[in-house]
Amino acid sequence: MPLFVPAWSTAAVVGGFLLVLLGPGLLIGVAGGLRGWTLAGMAPLLSYAVAGISGPLLPMLGLGFTWATYGMSTALLAAAFAGARRLTVRFGRAEETPDKAWTPAGQLAVLGCLLLAAGTSGYAVLTGMGNLGAIPQGFDAPFHANGIRYLADTGDSGLFGMGSVTWFDGGSFYPNGYHLLAALAYQLCGVSVPAILNAHTVLVVGLLALSTVTLVRHFRGRAVLAGFSALTVVAATMVTYGTWSSPLLPFTLALALTPLVAVAGHRYLVRPAPDTGLLLAVAVVALLAIHSSALFGAVVFAVPVLVQRWWSARSWRVPGRDVLALLPVAAAGALLALPHLLGALKLAENFEYTGWKANYTLPRALGELLAFSHNSREPQLWLAVALLIGVVFAFRLGALRWLGGAAVAFGFLYVAVAVSDADWVMTLSRPWWDDRFRLVALAGLPMCVLAAHGLAELQRGLRRIARPLGRAAGAVAAVVVLAAFGLATQGGYFRANADYVALTWGNSTPRAEGMVVSPQEVQAMLELGRRARPGEWVLNEWFDGTAWSYAIGGVRPMAGHFENVGAPADTRFLLERFRFYDRDPAVRAALERRNVRWVLVTTGRIFGDTERPPGLTALDGLPFLERIYSNRDAVLFQLKG
Secondary structure, eight states: OOOOOOHHHHHHHHHHHHHHHHHHHHHHHHHTTOOHHHHHHHHHHHHHHHHHHHHHHHHHTTOOOOHHHHHHHHHHHHHHHHHHHHHHHHTTOOOOOOOOOOOHHHHHHHHHHHHHHHHHHHHHHHHHHSSTTOOOOSSSHHHHHHHHHHHHHHOOOSTTTGGGGTOTTTOOOOOOHHHHHHHHHHHHHOSOHHHHHHHHHHHHHHHHHHHHHHHHHHTTOOHHHHHHHHHHHHHOTTTTGGGGGTTOHHHHHHHHHHHHHHHHHHHHHHSOSHHHHHHHHHHHHHHHHHOTHHHHHHHHHHHHHHHHHHHHHTOTHHHHHHHHHHHHHHHHHHHHTHHHHHHHHHHHHHSOOOOOOOOOOHHHHHHHHHTTOTTOSSOOHHHHHHHHHHHHTGGGGGGGTTHHHHHHHHHHHHHHHHHOOOHHHHHHTGGGTTOHHHHHHHHHHHHHHHHHHHHHHHHHHHHHHTGGGGGGHHHHHHHHHHHHHHHHTHHHHHHHHHHHHHHHHOOSSSOOTTOSSOHHHHHHHHHHHHHSOTTOEEEOOSSSGGGGHHHHHOOEESOOSSOOTTOOHHHHHHHHHGGGTTTOHHHHHHHHHTTEEEEEEESOOSSTTOOOOGGGSSOTTOTTEEEEEEETTEEEEEEOO
């Protein structure tokens, strides 16, 4: 299957993936009584909830994860939401708290800003990639790509199945919600796995903008704040684009959907009922299914909501009622998420946690946070200026004042991780692997809404000046602020964001220095896929680009990830002893156990200071190997006999 995707096909693939993300969730949301912006924002989260709930259960029932079983699971969850809604209506609990409506013009303006944000961010991502079929060069990319291929090929949606691509001697837990819907999109669109992985990446920043608009709408923010929020969150490099250097794709998706848990939680506390409770429970499961740390991120994000609610109530009874109301939802969520919780605990027990070395000074960490310059080549000062204005006028945020608390909480964690390796820092940051890239993204999300509030306050001031224009004053002021922000940031820092993406994805041109998977290596993997018979495996190593062999060529590799921690014994043994195939029966036995008939070596390396394992050095001329295919970056051998 060719990897290059023409422009006309790019739109079809991205559109097809969007249908996968939104279609099931819209059906479930309508059944549960959701409407308007809440329905639109919750739709992708509900689609992932279906995968998160059904994925671990289907193997227990002897069923594979397919379009048919996913469709049945969607219908069952929609029926549950319809039943919860009917109970709510029957007992008179369906009345929503009236909110401040946006005018029709305001609705259209917010929609326009959302489409502009999604379009410009998606185009920035595509520009940085060069083509939808580009191969991301980062550390985590082959694991996610191979996982998508595995799920599409096998339908094994168990929480230890996908990990068997690398840890095939027992598997390893990994939340697979991100990969399950991608596998469906892969089957639907008929393009390469990298194209599917990249299509989702094109969409995820737009999903963040949609979630942010939904958040502002639910907490009764002004339409102008919602529109500006959509534009600021897609402009900040450190919020989404900055997590793609690895790339942390499931984490970025979880980040994009995190604001929705605050919406679902607050909606339930305002009106505790079966329909709102079920929505909150499945929202938590969806986040857990995408990335285990998302639950902790959602809690830190949502706790300030409770603090503001309780402080505003001025009554000790409200916290007590809220805690009691949350208990049954927590129990239901824990039951639905039990496989994910048990898997995460098992991983924590078996996987050594070391964290990352803190190498920032305190001034540098604070400066990069407040200037939106983490991961950016230059500070994004106009966002910083807007943030300053937003903080000064934070008292006008109304029900959204809690966002300041979320920004401070995540900002504190980011600074602590960046400057200290103290035990308490390592403990607090363990859900995020002590990773400043993840924590600065979580801090940047509420900071972007505060920056949007600063722009909205500028619009408020200009509207007063433009009062002689009558009813058009607000619209004119909004357009002026939007145009000024766009010009000052050169299109929402479009070029800076595209350049950042290009650091990881920019491989559509001839081989560049430091490329892990070059076009020539891709051709070798495709050749392997054409020649290998079903069920045959390929011997490869961890630190060149051959980990991509399954996602690209459809042939299972002995090393399916750039990670060698906990690698299967057979993989370690063969990478040390393969050259002694004709002298060592243990080598032949290890190859036979996995039906290894091919050997692939390439020149690219994920870590420049690593050397090729001794078992795969100087293979030319060995009597038991035949060179089948080669180019300047790759050599493919076949075992004789």
